[in-house]
Structure formats: structure tokens, C-alpha cells
Amino acid sequence: MAGDVWVVIEHEGESAANVSWELLGIAARLAGDLDSQPAAVILGDGDNSDFLTRHAFSYGAATAYVAGNKSLTPFTAGPHSQALAALARKYNPEIILLGATTRGRDLASAVATDLETGLTADCTELEVDPESGLLRQTRPAFGGNILATIITPGHRPQMATVRPGVFPLPQAAAGATGKVVASKPRLAKEQRVHRLQFLPNPEEEVSLHGADVIVAGGRGMRKAKNFIMLGDLARELGGVVGASRGAVDAGWVSARHQVGQTGQTVRPILYIAVGISGAIQHVAGMQNSDIIVAINNDPDAPIFDIADYGIVGDLFELVPAFITEIRKRKDGAGAREAAV
């Protein structure tokens, strides 16, 4: 039997990053193919691990490796990598998965170096090769223009980070239990890096990740002012405004709105691309949307190749037309409700 498939749970106190639970779903699948077990790794001060452990079990972990040490809270890469490397040396996991977040990538890189093993960043697909039993790690490369499948033939564990939102959240099974392996790693008392302060993002910040509807604008918007009407449309649809790199580079909207290879990967129910030509860098970040609507005046724009519905026309006429149409439908529905 192969070693376990580990998922390192990224958390701040009791609040875990969604991507960690997404990864437990894929870990269960990989473990099934390898005839091994999915496991969660929870590194922290050991005080509030119960809550996270319960969640880990409910999302499919068979084992929870819980390492507790004061130096592990708050997260800094040094002690976390020492603790994780020590656990890995002791229990020999087959695979270690982490979210491709700031901390996940930070920690994974350090641990892979310590363990002198391979690490594949930002995977979009993970599967076990049925013949060799190797983890086939597929990721975009060259700015999203190609996909590369990477393997780690002669080294263990096989390590990968996965972007948030790439895999769906697994069904939680309430009340599921598993084995807890607790440890108290010995770490240097004097740490070289300390966290002094944490400032959460302001509430009103756009959150592309997790939005059901995204209305995104590109170079075709021509100027910052025109993003106002995209905001209007997004509001009507209960969504948020996104942007292509071109629009961000031009300074029309802030980088927080950027969707794409260098921005965020999103998978909303509805993605409306307005004045976006559809460069691969952008497409790489939104092609997993359920439905894509594209508005562009260029019939040859590549965005139409991936759109479910494309409208060739002047966006400065079409966006207002959409707003009018949606309001009309809402009024109609409101009137019907009133009549009932």
C-alpha cells in the first residue's frame, strides 16, 4: 500500500481556506486510485485543532496529522516547513497537496527543498497514472498558452499546489470521524521571522473568487469612465466587475479586478466579457465559467470561440440595452408578484 495522500490545511485560527477542503475531495479520489488514504495535516498551536479536525473528517480525510507548537501560530514559513518536513520524513506520504495561495506556495516550496523532492505549482488537474502509479500533475505553462503534465518519478513525496476554485468543494459528511495523529514538533524557540500585524481585506472589496456573476471589461472599454456602466450591469445581475489585463494595464480599474493567468482564476455561473478580445492569458482564468457571454464589435475576436453566446456589436449600445432589458424583466416579475 502506498503512503497517504496529504492535504495541508491552510487556516487562520479556526477559519480554513476553502481550497483546503477542495483538495480533500481530490485527495480522496487519488487515494482511491492508489489504494491508500487521504489525510489532513493541521499545523498550529494545538489549541483549536478539534474544529478543523472534524471538518477535515467531514470532507473525507481518514487521518488528521495534528502538529502543535506555539511557533506554528501565526503562520510563518520557517517553522511550518520544519514541522511539515519532519512529519513527512516520519510518515512517508506518497503525495502532499497544498492550495496555491500565498502561504501554500510559500510553504510548499520550502518543504520541497528540504525534502529534496519535486514540486509542481498551480495544478489544474491531478490524476494517478494507472500503469506507473505516478501522480500526473497538469498545469498551465508559458502564460497559460500550453498545458504541461509533470511527473516526479524517483522522489517522494510527490508535491503539488492547486489553485483555489479549480476543483469543486466535496460534499461534507457530517459526523464522519477518523484517526488523529497528534505530535508536538520540537522547533527552535527563537524564530527569525515574526508576524507583527494582520489587516484583513476591507469588507467592500470585490471578491471575484466565489462570485456567481462576473461582468468583465477589456481594452474595448476605451476608458476608465466606461467601467461605470459595467458596474451598473453587474449590480443588476448581483455580480461583480472583473477586467482583463489590458484594462488593468491601461489603469482603468485596479489589479484586484483582474481575471486571468496573472490575475485570478474564476468559475462563476455567468461570465460576461465586454470588449475583451480573448487573449489566452485572460481565457486561462475564466474558461471554467459555466456560461460565457461575449460582447465585442470584432466578429473575429477569439473570445467568441469560447463563448456560449456571443453578440457582435457596439458594446456602448449593447451594455445599456442589457441593463434596460434586465430592469424590464424585473419590473415584469415585480408586477406579476404584485398581481398575485
Added chain:
Amino acid sequence: MNLGDRKPVDGNFDAIVVGGGPAGLSATYTLAGGGARVALIERGDWPGSKNMMGGLIFSQPTSEVVPGFWKQAPLERPVTRREMWLTTGDSVLKAAYESDDFGAEPYNSFTVFRSRFDKWLAGEARAKGAVIITETLVEDLLWENGRVVGVRTSRPEGDLEADAVIIAEGVNPFLTEKAGLSRGVKADSMALAVKEVLALPKEKIEDRFNLNEGTGAAYEVVGEITGGTPGTGFIYTNKDTVSIGVGIILKDLVTRAGAAYALLERFKAQPQVQRLIAGASPREYTAHLIPEGGYQGMPRLYGNGVLVAGDAASMVNAVNTEGANLALLSGRMAAQTVLRAMDCGSFESLTLSHYGDLLNNSLVIKDLKQYQKVTPFLSSHPHFFSLYPELASAVLKEFLTVDSLSKADKLHLITRLVRSQQPTKKLLKDLYDTWKALS
């Protein structure tokens, strides 16, 4: 001029060359080779990154600057066949000249990409000791006692002094105007060229253009390239791409409130052309102006401490697509002039007038003078090439072979050639008219 608080950098430069195109690079290479300390200032990320041409360079003038350049330069294909298409309405008259000699050393011409070729040439100039400064725009000239003494760039501490400045800034003569040398730009002397580079597999290119492996073709299309609009078109073969473009005099374009890319689309859609490029996928779209004012449009070519070369000096032979040749040669002559001035220790207008002498004695100016008399195209002689194919071949060979003979000398040569074949009076007239139009 008061330099204010800005202290010019004393890099001990003998010369500054503004612009990393064929003229500027040829000047820089020649200066560095002659032992001068020279700085080339280019606004793009690398010399070539802002440059565009149809895509043909000629061996003879290029090897005058860099002997045996074909052994190392990034070239696409040696051109072994040139075709001239004369189009009127729906009909196309084609004349081809093909020579296997053109496919062997010393070659006749090559298709190239400016962005790559110029980068290479800049590397050669650097190897000779030139300082290449990129990503830097020259905004103005520095003056002292009515003499140009350096340049002002947009960089911090961006003034740089030198004994001589060679302006090779290209078709938009910002500095030439500031130097008081330009005669201004006129819409009827500027052509706008737009071009697409289209990818096509090697084998398809060789098949469709009927080429031996590794050799290339250059097609020039003149007349009504698209329904009723005068202009020129060109199709050149590269290794695994085809360059296709159109040029139109800006005045014609504006008068008709037309769009150059629309012309290009229509040109591409013509059946004769479509056959060649079917299934090709676009790689790049470029636009550039061509100064077609010729001799008339030339600015004053030098002043105290300053010389002008290449497109900035309107050195383009409009009909024969020889802008890059003239740029290379004029850049080289400007450099030779500066080298001579260094020997004399004087960079005054009087000393630099040597540049004018060099140009006047060269085919550069001879050709440009010849072109003063260019008449609108030879659409009144559509029968010419079809009636006299053998002669046409001879004429084309002479016309298309770029060597050290000026076009005027060639006219004599061809006249003799034609007479030797006992032509009729009409033929002579046709020939003469054609030459007037073509040359």
C-alpha cells in the same frame, strides 16, 4: 543654448547616432569600425523593435556596410524570383524574372524581418565598440553657438554631448525639424503602408510560389490593387511566413476617407492573391509611413555638427522599394563624413558638406534625381510586358538587379540592349515610357 542645471554627460563621444534603423545602424557600425567612439540611441526595447519594412534587403549595398553579411545575419530567404504584377480593373499582367544566380553568393536580395535583422546589426556594431543605448527617446538637440553639440533624452541626467550628431530618426522627422533642416511633411509625399505577416508551412510556400527549397520570391503589385483605388501591393516569402501589404499615398487615402487596412483586406481577398495565402494565419500587423517625396522632399542634409540620413532625409526610391538600401548607404556616408571631420578636427557645416559630395556621386542621389520625373503609373502601357516578353525579362533583370550602377546608367545599358534587337519605334517609346514610370 543655456543647459540650465542639467550637466551633460561627458561620455567622450565623437558622435551620437539617433535611431536604430538601417541608416543609424549602418552609420554606427561604420563609425565604430573607423575607430570613433559612438553612441547609438534607440527608443525601442532593442534596435529594430519599432522598425518595419516590406521585407526586402539587397545584397550589394548591405555588403558594402557589412561584407559577407549573409553568413551570419538572420535572413529569411534569398530572393530568386521577382514578379511584377500590373493590375488594371480585373486583369493582371505578370512579368517574372527568375535567376538561380540570385540564390547563390553574393546573392541579389533577401527577405528579412527588420526587428530581427536590426537587432543583429546592432550586435555587430556593439562588437566593434559602439555603445548601444535602448529604450531612450531623444527629445531635442543641444546647441552651442549655432552648432549642435549633443542630444537631450527623456532620461534622468539625460543630456549627452558629442562632436557630431547623425539624425537617423526615421520617417517622422521630429529632430530634423528641430534642427531647422526639414522642409515639412506633406500628405502627398507620404505613403502609408500596412502589412501582415501570415504563417504558412515552408512546403506550402515553396509549392504555391513555385520555389526551390529555401529560395524566395518577391511580388510587387502596381496599378489598381483593389477596385478603383490606386496603390501598391507586395507579397514576399519568408521562411515560414508570407509578408503581404499595401501602400497608399496618404493624400489619396484621406481624400477618399478610406482605411488602409480595408485596402489590405480587399487586396488579400483578390483571387490571385487569395490563392497564395489561403489558410495562412496572422502573426503580426504593422503600419509605417514611407517618405515618397524623393529628391524634392529631401531636407537639408547637414548643418553645423549635424547630419541627416535615411528616411528622415526622405531617401526612399518609392517605385523600387529601395528605402533600406538608401538608408544603409546614406548612413554609411554620413559616418564616413564624420570620420573625415574627426581627422580635420572640424564639425562645421563646411566640413560636413563632404556628405553632400559623397551622396551626389553615389547612386543614392542619382537615383533620387531620376525619380523626380516619375509619372503616375504605366497603366497606359498594359501591353508592354506581354508584347515583349524577352525584352521585358532583360529589362526586368536590369531593373531588379541592384548593383552599383545607378538607374540612369542602367537606362543607357538597356537602351543599348533594346537597340541591339532592332526594335520598332513603338517599342522604343514603350520602353522609354516604362522606364520613366518605373525608374
Added chain:
Amino acid sequence: MAIHSVVCVKQVPDTTQVRIDPDTGSLIRAGIPSVINPFDLHAVEAALRLRDEHGGTITALSMGPPQAEESLRKVLGFGVDRAVLLTDRAFAGADTLATTYALAAAIRRIAADQPVDLVICGKQSIDGDTGQVGPGLARRLDLSQVTYICELESLDSDAGIIRAWRQLENGRELLEARLPAALTITETCNRIRYASLPDMIAASDKAIETWGMNEIEVERDHLGLKGSPTRVSKIFAPPVRQRGEIIIAADSSPAAAAAAVMDRLAERGITFDEGDG
């Protein structure tokens, strides 16, 4: 106390210009210009600002083919003091583990000449997009690891303490680290300066040191492809979504086109008529 920073820069193909051949699905590499990894320029800028404030020296280090000298020369144009290019066929095919192995050996040699306080990298390269080299160097050289820095708060060079903000998904945190440290810099950390003309001219004459595997202390087996645990098993074009229904607005009217799309969405169960939802 003056600071000695080593900045790692990588020459990369400009991936914004990479295209896929629609017929063959293969990468068109021909003619793609090489550029300095844009994030590395922010790393250079960070080093320059620290030097502006605290004095000291900056060494730029790159690993790549001989042509990578171009990128180092550009970095010298910003006023970097010294440039070292690691180039050797033995380094070819390195993944990030083998890369940090060679770079770490080079940094040790640089540190032998002059102690190194900071190793500064861009947050990731635009061709590999891994972000693994900075942390890898931190581990190999036992440096304090501070990655994805969005703002450098302060450096106390006498106490050997640096403070920096890093961007997380849900906020930002201020970290304090003891020198020597490895930093990785994001594009929001600074604005790259416009190099001065004298610096650019000076750079054109400066020597770039070239080191091969014999110039640094390394074992052949840990270098290049041989020293890389990962292998690329397959490269392929991303699967394409099917082209859907295209409506030409000019055929009817913008309003009709918008209504048509809203109808299609409604057919698929997506409606927005529940008031202000």
C-alpha cells in the same frame, strides 16, 4: 551599515507574445523576444531603493544561456554594481530544485567575497510561474523567508531587521525578519525607476562575470536535468470550449440582441427577475 543585496534575475521568453498555432496546437516560439522576467525588475528596484537609503552594493545573478547577458546588462543599466551569469551546459534542463542548488552555490561564492545580507527575487517568473526559487534559496542558504512582499516597510541595517508587508488572499500581514533574509517581491511593491542615462552608458562597458560549473562548488549529479526530480511528460494545447451561438446585433437591434441572450439564459435556468437579487 551598508547592505549587500544579491538580486536574482531570469531571462524569459515574453509569454505575453507566445501564440498557439491554431492548426497544429503547438507553441509558436519563433520570434518570441526574450525579456527580463518583469517581476525581477521589481526585485531590482527594491534593492536599489534599499541601497539609496542605506548604501551598500548590489550584485545581480542570473542563470541561463550566454544570451542572458543581455538581461544582466539591462539590470546594470539601473546602476547595479556587479553582474554574474551562471552559464554551463550542465545547468540545462534544471527544474526549480536544481536551479536553487546552482544559484545557492553561486551566492555562497559571492558571499565569500562580501557577506550577503539580502537575496531578493521576483515573486515568480512569467514562463514557469512557480514562485519556488525564492523560498528554495531561503531554505538552502538558511535565510529568513519573506515572500510575496507588497510593501517594504523598513530596514534597520544596524540591528539587522527588515519589516515588510505581504499580500495574502484575505488580507495583508506585516512580518519582521532577521537578516540575512530571502525576499520575493510582487509588482505592487514599487514602481520601477527610469534609469539615468549615465548609468545606462556606464553599463555598456561593464564586465559581466561568467561562471560555469567549475567556478562554483557543486556536484554534477545535482545540476540540470540530472538533478531535477520533476520531468515533463506531456505538453499539449488547452482544450477549447465549443464556439456557441453568435448574434449579430446589426441584424436586429441592441435591445433585441440583449433580449435574445436573456431568453437563452432563462432557458438554462438563469434568471434575474427576483427583484434586487
Added chain:
Amino acid sequence: MSDKDKKNPGNLPYDNRPWIPPAHNVTAQLGLVKFTPDDTSHLSIKDKKVCQERCRRKFCTHSCPAQVYRWEEEEQSISIAFEGCLECGTCRSGGCPYDNIEMRYPRGGFGMQYRYG
């Protein structure tokens, strides 16, 4: 060049019918070129009134090969998408027959970049 010539280079017989937008667009073509836009525009309209009152045809919207210029009916002015400029100089060389466009080159290191050229 005299002032008169400058205003009317080449003495063009203008097509001065009302403006119609260009039939083609070059978005896809421009997508093949790399642009590194500077923060500020290197292009500007010298006098808005000329566009509003004298130039009915809005010549720049046709002559510019990169379609940088667009007539904004609502604002009665030309908008300038300088980020996608090919820096050819058409607008300063007669592309605007009223010589009403000020064109400079972008700062060194900014603007367009050809990889073939």
C-alpha cells in the same frame, strides 16, 4: 511650409460628408502586437472645436491604421486609445487634414513593439 499649407496639406478636395464609423475594425490585428502603454498619452487633439465644427468626416477615425481615434457622439469629441498606437505618424502627416493632432513618440521603452517588423 506656409501656415495655409499646414492647415490644408496638399490642398485636398475633402470628402466632407457626415461621419460614418469605419466598416472594418482592427482589434484582432492589434492583438498580435505587443503594447507597453505609458501612463500618459503621447497623442492629443489640439483644438476640440476643429473636430466639432470643421471636420465633419472625422478623417482620423479612418486614416489611423490602428483605429486609435474614435468619434464620441455623446461627448462630441474624439477619444484617443493611445495604448494601441502603432506610432506610424499618419496623424501628424496629413492623416488629419486639419493638422489638429499633436503626436509625439512615447517615452523610450514604452509603446508598441514589433517582433517581425
